[in-house]
Amino acid sequence: MHDPIIKDQLASLNLDFLVSMLFLLIITSSIISIAEGRLTTVEKTEQSVETRLISEKVAHAIEVVYSSGEGHEIRIKMPSRLKGSDYLVKVNQSGVLVMVGGRRGYSFSYMKKISSYNTHQTQVFMSPGKSYIIRNMKVNNNSHTVAILED
Amino acid sequence: MKKILIVDDNQAQLPLEFLMVVGFSLIITISLVVGLSDSNELNQAMTASRTGALDGSVSDGLAMYPEDAFNEYKKDHLRLLNPSSVKIIKIDYINQGLSPVYRKTKIQLRIHASSPHLADKSDRNCMGDRINFYARKKICESFHTENLTNSFFNPAFSNNYVFTTADVRWE
Numbered sequence: 001m002h003d004p005i006i007k008d009q010l011a012s013l014n015l016d017f018l019v020s021m022l023f024l025l026i027i028t029s030s031i032i033s034i035a036e037g038r039l040t041t042v043e044k045t046e047q048s049v050e051t052r053l054i055s056e057k058v059a060h061a062i063e064v065v066y067s068s069g070e071g072h073e074i075r076i077k078m079p080s081r082l083k084g085s086d087y088l089v090k091v092n093q094s095g096v097l098v099m100v101g102g103r104r105g106y107s108f109s110y111m112k113k114i115s116s117y118n119t120h121q122t123q124v125f126m127s128p129g130k131s132y133i134i135r136n137m138k139v140n141n142n143s144h145t146v147a148i149l150e151d
Numbered sequence: 152m153k154k155i156l157i158v159d160d161n162q163a164q165l166p167l168e169f170l171m172v173v174g175f176s177l178i179i180t181i182s183l184v185v186g187l188s189d190s191n192e193l194n195q196a197m198t199a200s201r202t203g204a205l206d207g208s209v210s211d212g213l214a215m216y217p218e219d220a221f222n223e224y225k226k227d228h229l230r231l232l233n234p235s236s237v238k239i240i241k242i243d244y245i246n247q248g249l250s251p252v253y254r255k256t257k258i259q260l261r262i263h264a265s266s267p268h269l270a271d272k273s274d275r276n277c278m279g280d281r282i283n284f285y286a287r288k289k290i291c292e293s294f295h296t297e298n299l300t301n302s303f304f305n306p307a308f309s310n311n312y313v314f315t316t317a318d319v320r321w322e
Contacts, residue, residue, distance in 0.1 A: 037202045037293065044206065048215040052234065104221040105214055106232045
């Protein structure tokens with residue numbers, strides 16, 4: 001049988017261990033509550049950034065299509081969810097509105113005609129997980145419209 | 152097995168000294184614990200307020216707002232619907248003593264922030280209100296006292312403190 005390296009008949013080492021663990025627990029619990037709050041903030045921030053990116057991406061695509069002339073088109077694939085939340089994108093002649101988790105973000109664009117390819121509505125909804133083609137179309141000889149159609 | 156005594160202590164002086172040391176230690180520890188728990192609570196509240204202020208600055212910075220605020224800004228503060236740079240610089244607090252109304256120590260928070268590209272005063276007020284709102288909200292969430300306050304989380308409560316916010320100071 002092995003000889004013990006340290007003789008500790010009064011169990012002072014056990015006592016030290018317990019006291020150290022107590023302090024460690026107190027410190028850890030306070031750090032965990034701080035970390036939890038920060039993690040929630042990070043998740044919300046990530047969702048807000050992704051939402052803003054979607055709205056800017058769609059608004060930018062509309063601007064590029066409009067300024068590039070007749071026949072120019074851009075295909076956009078919408079993400080299925082934004083950080084686990086459903087969302088909806090609404091496009092009209094003045095900009096792009098994204099709604100997610102009770103919050104809204106808006107990207108302005110230069111006033112122009114927007115229409116749905118099939119229904120000719122001036123307000124178009126873009127749904128999560130679907131692909132869309134944004135196309136510049138000529139209407140009434142002189143004017144152009146940005147048509148959004150589901151791919 | 153024969154035990155070796157290191158010290159002869161027939162009059163039990165060592166246990167007496169031990170008891171005295173333990174007694175003094177207890178008195179000191181208890182008085183420290185009261186002060187430390189108060190400091191810990193204030194520290195937790197300040198951390199929560201900083202996290203909340205960050206939430207508010209992210210919301211302001213990315214121009215992502217709840218529906219009612221969005222509709223209000225669409226009417227009167229169109230500039231706020233565009234993203235802007237918002238930075239929280241520091242959070243100060245002033246201890247205003249015991250509040251006779253709530254019977255808790257009243258703390259006023261003052262958040263210092265910066266947004267160099269936003270010059271309009273009323274726009275800044277709106278942004279500041281949002282930052283303050285989220286700071287108070289996070290304090291209430293941290294201490295689970297949402298049911299003690301109103302929908303603006305003003306004032307925010309912890310166990311021994313009541314928190315209000317001064318207008319955000321823009322630098």
